[in-house]
Amino acid sequence: MSIIGLSQTFLDSAHFTKFRDFLHDACGIYLAESKQYLVTTRISPLLSHHNFKDLGELVQELERNKYSPLRDIVIDAMTTNETFWFRDTYPFEMLKSHIFPELAGQKSSINIWSAACSSGQEPLSISMAVEEYQRLSPKKLVNVNITGTDLSPSMLKIAKAATYDQMSVMRGLSVERLNAFFDQLGEDSWRAKAQVSRRINYRTLNLQDSYGGLGSFDIIFCRNVLIYFNNELKLDILKRIHRNLNPGGVLFLGASEGLAGASEFFEMVHCNPGILYRAK
Missing domain, CATH: 1.10.155.10 (Chemotaxis receptor methyltransferase CheR, N-terminal domain)
Incomplete structure (x- = not known):
């Protein structure tokens, strides 16, 4: 038919x-x-x-x-799996300019969660930001662990392989970063270098399910996914995310997303440009 x-x-x-x-x-x-x-x-x-x-x-x-x-x-x-590298730019610049230097002096280990990570561009962008910070800053990060979660097995399969075609690498990835952090496997295939992908652990997770097994985090990216949920579920997810954030931990939402009534749990911080949220 x-x-x-x-x-x-x-x-x-x-x-x-x-x-x-x-x-x-x-x-x-x-x-x-x-x-x-x-x-x-x-x-x-x-x-x-x-x-x-x-x-x-x-x-x-x-x-x-x-x-x-x-x-x-x-x-x-x-499921809409629209994603690209270093989306909106400012979260990754904030990591390097403010958040990493702050945490480097406080913690021996930094845990980051990329929720609804799709095919891996966001957690890999975070890991590249770690590499860039390490190269330029005298205050080194000792250990960074990134957890990427998504409900789609097919997207996680791509993320774990960390291998992308030309169309994918062109979406937000500069030539400089492509050359620095990827190996070209063929005319239309690039794989993230081990130094970038090895700090990322991928897990299947539906944001409606429990986050108890994930542990606690210093930074959580939950970007461009809450827009698909009703207000009740948004609020529930944000409350549970708050329980997984260490005191003072940082939450990044999408540019068009807000706290959906969870302002008692987070403090809004203007980054000029962009906004981040700190756990109260």
Whole structure:
């Protein structure tokens, strides 16, 4: 069946509502009615591949077998994995100019969490910032541990391999950083050097689940993901992130994201440009 044919029977309102409820329960993402086109675009090829006649059949299968690999495939298809290197610039500059020098004099070990890290560009950017700081500063960092988490197994597979094509490395990565921190494997393939990737540990994590096993952190990046959740879930995530931050620890959110009612847990700090949040 063609995608055009699928789309004609695809958007039964009851089926869409059930699918929206599944996605919200599975990963916290809320789809507005206006996002029906997104479901059609991303799920129609999947229906054809797995021989489901419509969205309703897919939802029935997901409800019948909650631990099927199909669940991860569907979440993968609906998750926006838009990412690039050194996004917004200022968080990484703040690390090098203020946060690392402050922590270097206080701690023998620094723990950083990159939540919803997608295919690894953010944790690798953090690690490159560590390398750049170490080269220029007399106050060295003794030990930096970076934890990258995401709910998508396919994205984490890419992150762990730390290998990217030309289109990927062009998105925010300067030629200087590419030459300094990556090895070219072929005409269209670059892999992060061991000195950059070895301090990163990747784990599968749904932000709706417990963070208890992650440990405590001095710095947390949770950027450009809260915008996909409703206010209640945003607040819950921020409260739990606060419990994983050491006193005075730093939280970076996305440029269009705010505290969603969690201001009693964090102090806003203007960086000129940008904003960071310190745990109270």
